[in-house]
Amino acid sequence: MGENLVIVESPAKAKTIEKFLGKGFTVKSSFGHIRDLSKKKLGVDTSNGFAPNYEISADKKKVVAELTAEANKSSIVWLASDEDREGEAIAWHLSETLKLDSSKTRRIAFHEITKSAILAAIDSPRDIDMNLVNAQQARRILDRLVGFELSPILWKKVQPKLSAGRVQSVAVRLIVDREREIAAFKATSFYKVEGSFIPEKLKSTVKGSVAKKFSDESQAKAFLESCIDADFSIASIETKDATRTPTAPFTTSSLQQEAARKLGFSVSQTMTIAQRLYEAGLITYMRTDSVNLSSLALGAAKEFITKEYGAAYSHTRNYKTKTKGAQEAHEAIRPTYISNTTIEGNAGEKKLYSLIWKRTIASQMADAKLEKTTATISAANVSEPFIAESEKVVFDGFLKVYIESTDDELDAEELGLMPAIKVGQKMNPKVITATEKFTSRPARYTEASLVKKLEELGIGRPSTYAPTISTIMKRDYVIKGDKKGEPRNFNTFTLKAGKISEEAKTEIVGNEKGKLFAENIGIIVTDYLSENFDSILDYGFTAKVEEDFDQIACGNKVWNEVIRDFYTDFHQTVEDKLNDRTHTHVERRIGVDPVSGKALIARIGRFGPLVQKGENDDPDKQFASLAKGQLIENITLEEALKLFELPRIVGSYQGQTITASIGRFGPYVKYGSSFVSLGKTLDPHSVTEEEAIALIEEHKLKESKKHIATFGDIEVLNGRFGPYIKQGKNNYKIPKGTAAESLNEESCREIIEKATNTK
């Protein structure tokens, strides 16, 4: 006895704190929550005040046993989980599960992991805040009730194994709504006029553009005509000072966005790499919604910047978190040691660390000072002036280390420098063009821009952004993919040497990479839920219940009354829907096959979305699966008919017919019983016999290389993850350090035996 036990949530944190506290203190980790509602059952007694039934999670039994043993050995147990709703609940669950005596239990919290912060926390312990715990229980129970009552309705009404929830269903809705905005979008065209001018007595050119958009061809042409023989000159020059301020240091969400834009990382990639950096002690905690930096970090940044760039570049700033529902249990994401400009690690780790380092340093640097010059070029009888702009960096400030990226693909062009021009100076037009432009349709979400949107709506938490995205993809509600751009014609008029010429040009528009597309089942589920549970699909639903949770947290509302108010109506609707005996049959009649005269109908079948040729009672009706990216709600007759062209006979190879089609794993060619994937470049509708044969032979060559050795029933093969051993249907890993070529029958059998025994 006499020992102190401190329990935190993360093992990496435990290690650091143990060093600060030294002798007499043991620091252990709970690895997050240790108890939860039953995994399979509802776990909430809805007829008895919504009493929750908690169970120790299977993977936490060991942790709980260890913590109990430690607690029994200690005279004081310090519950040091995070100081937010979830953290408070973890502390309470610990005190309940470990059966801690209140006289030997202390609740403490610190926002930064520094020795002084921890010692200060130890000096001012408090009791567990039951209001905050109850707010968490309300959150947990509401999510359980919504998830476990809505999902079974979908199993019955739409398809088994589907899921619905407060967060995921709204995330899907965002994507479905956007998909429909895109489908409904009609681009309108206008003309933009730009000109290059040569100032009199100078050699350089000045580029200017007309602010007004001309709504049609005749207006644009009329304007160009007015420019013929016009005497242009500088009407005014204005110079303005401007400043640019650095953005706040990273939160989980902004890190995910910038890592996607600058490094091309997916949301989950960013989190995995950040986790490794955190565990290596290189950065602070990566799941946070706070932009706050510790005083220690502020001091270190100031010292580093002053030493490295000079005092003029230092500007200590404290950022305030604006995000709805932010709980601020941690610091912003920053390097643990500001002076570590680079780290050891793999390429991804180095890049992500560097990004975090730059953003943190920049946030503590001075504003950039700019000088913006705007020159107006006009002429008599020309109705609109040309505006030329330039920008000069007078003092780079934070721009020395970091420039934030934007999602806007059509980012403003780089502004050049303005030559020495004066008011009244004659400007000779070199060329003036009127280009037809189009309004741009809404952009599909990327993983990162979806996270940004969810954060703005206050939906989801830093720890759930990445898992939410993988859930909605796993359910086939949405798919991450690319879309090829399509050609679009546009007109240009060019005024040069006093003559106007017209030219029709083509551009490729709508090319998209790594975007989230709505899938058929996502659309159907969203429509069903919006129709029957509109309040939950409402973008403001989370914000509304969060207000209630806040009221519970400050003691103004009672948690199970809040739940009851919600549940009574909700559950009634659930009951009504379960009993209404309808099944959602979403189908769309696309049109009629001009050859057979049969109807084409798109719907969901047992194996996914399909097109059916012929009515349901037609004994000769045919089926074809929809390709990835084709939607029931907007597939065209032409596209649908094309689906029935497959499988298509391409030719023959070694006396066997080659056919081409699209299967579960994409387009393929087949000869005999062998399949070869067509990859992304070849189309099964158009692949030629020569292409197919070339592919087949290439594939055969690869297959022959796949085989390393055979020992009786054992094979050594080259696989996706390198060489492995195969016996019958089972695969076995080759131990590290063993070369696949060096294996013989005996060593293979040893490996197999070892693997079988350890299972």
Place this chain on the structure above:
DNA sequence: CAGTGAGCGAGCTTCCGCTTGACTT
């Protein structure tokens, strides 16, 4: 693993948020 779409029925699926490993053919 490259097609499929009868009908019945037992048994299963599912939420959000807090945390790491274990494991991959």
